[in-house]
Amino acid sequence: MRAADGKAMTKDAQAQPVRGLDEQICFAVYSAAHAFNRAYRPFLAELGLTYPQYLVMLVLWEQDGQSVKAIGERLMLDSGTLTPLLKRLEGNGLILRKRGREDERQVLVELTEAGRVLHEKAGRSANPVPCAVEDSGVPPARLLEEVRALREALLRRAAAED
Amino acid sequence: MRAADGKAMTKDAQAQPVRGLDEQICFAVYSAAHAFNRAYRPFLAELGLTYPQYLVMLVLWEQDGQSVKAIGERLMLDSGTLTPLLKRLEGNGLILRKRGREDERQVLVELTEAGRVLHEKAGRSANPVPCAVEDSGVPPARLLEEVRALREALLRRAAAED
DNA sequence: AACAATTAGATTGTGCACAATTTAATTTCC
DNA sequence: GGAAATTAAATTGTGCACAATCTAATTGTT
Structure with missing residues (x-):
């Protein structure tokens, strides 16, 4: 765990009138995640991957x-x-799973040749998502930092809940 | 549909080297959505709802x-x-589903008394999420607008893909 | 009236997402 | 060295999410 900066949380959770859907950041983020999925679908279909599978491949690449x-x-x-x-x-045929020799509880995941080749193919395929981000007119670096800060604050709250 | 402002898209999708996980806004949004889910869980467990069920109740409320x-x-x-x-x-027991009398293809969803009572209960329960958003230090109004702009740009791209 | 096209929901099948439990291997402590 | 605690994956069960397909009702056209 990162970010144990000791700064006290600003206040405790309190009862509040329920906000409407459109004022809620959670719904904006939730629906934006679905929109990413849809925007990625044609790109990923060419690669034969789902979005979570693509994330795993990114990690392995x-x-x-x-x-x-x-x-x-x-x-x-x-x-x-x-x-x-x-x-x-x-x-x-994109990866191999094998038990670790040193610690047999672990399963180590290795790319196959096809898995490595897919990296090149992904780099050559037209990815519509960065363009959509650009179209939105939102400065990407700032948005990235803000969404990450939000995620970390949420995870801290979730961990603190009990 | 909103935002048919006629502004041409800035450019077409192009091949690009695959970015790492941490530079991708899509992963930040994807993981932030999961983090919302986790942060909401104790609040929603009190109400006996999942997060998507809560969204439906918000719409009906x-x-x-x-x-x-x-x-x-x-x-x-x-x-x-x-x-x-x-x-x-x-x-x-939170809603009733009944066929529309005027158009029998439709199913109309109505709150039961228990469903309305749950609105009050939701308002009285401590919701940790707004506090977490505040903790993140990101201006909520701006973030809301940025994430929405991103979502709309993604949906436009997805619709344009074919 | 009659028939094609459209629309609203439901169904089926695949694939996440996660809590809770289980199994097996490793580490710790005595 | 051996029992207890911890750890890594796998399994099971519930609940989204969506493409594709199906059924039934409505609308449009002639």
Whole structure:
């Protein structure tokens, strides 16, 4: 866990009249996540991946041979989500799953040749999403930082809840 | 549909080297959506709702008696998602589903007394999420507008893809 | 009236997402 | 060295999410 900066939380949760849908940041983020999914679909269909599978591939393209645990920490997903997803990627010939020799509890995930080739293909395919981000007119660097700050604050609250 | 301002899209999708996970706004939004879910969980557990069910209740609390179609347009969800979700809400006694008398293809969704009472209860329960948003230090009004602008740009791209 | 086209929901099948539990391997502590 | 605690994955069960398909009702056209 990062960000144990000791700064006290500003206040406690309190009862409040329920806000309408359109004033809620949570719905904006929720629906934006769906919109990303839709915008990515044609690009990912060319690669034969779903969006969560693409995220796993991004993690492996950054560093091959990671454990399920390490992938899960990177993506904030648990084994109940990753195990079947990784089995599908293995079934499609993009990765191999093998028990660690040193610690046999671990499962190490390695790219196959096809998995590495897909990295090149992804780089050559037209990705519509960065353009859409640009179209939105929102400065990407600032938005990235704001959404990350929001996520971290939410995770701190969730962890503090009990 | 809003925002048909006639402004041409700035450029077409192009091939680009694949960016790392941490530079991608899509992953920031995706993981922030999960973080909202986690932060909401204890609040929603008190109400006996999941997050998507809470969204449906928000829509009905704003206006009772809407059709499945209208709810779906508001939340950007289709009948394959809503039908079983609404049946669960009906099973829990929060709503009633009845065929429209005027147009029998429609199913109208109405709050029960328990569903209305839950609105009051939601208003009295401590909601940790606004506090977390405040903790993040990001100006909420600006963030809301930026995320919405992003979503609309993504949906335009997705619609234009083919 | 009659028939095509459209529309509203429901259904089916695939794939996340996560809580809770289980199994097996490893580490810790004595 | 051996029992207890911890850890890594897998499994099970519930609930979204959406594409594709199906059924039934309505609307439009002739």
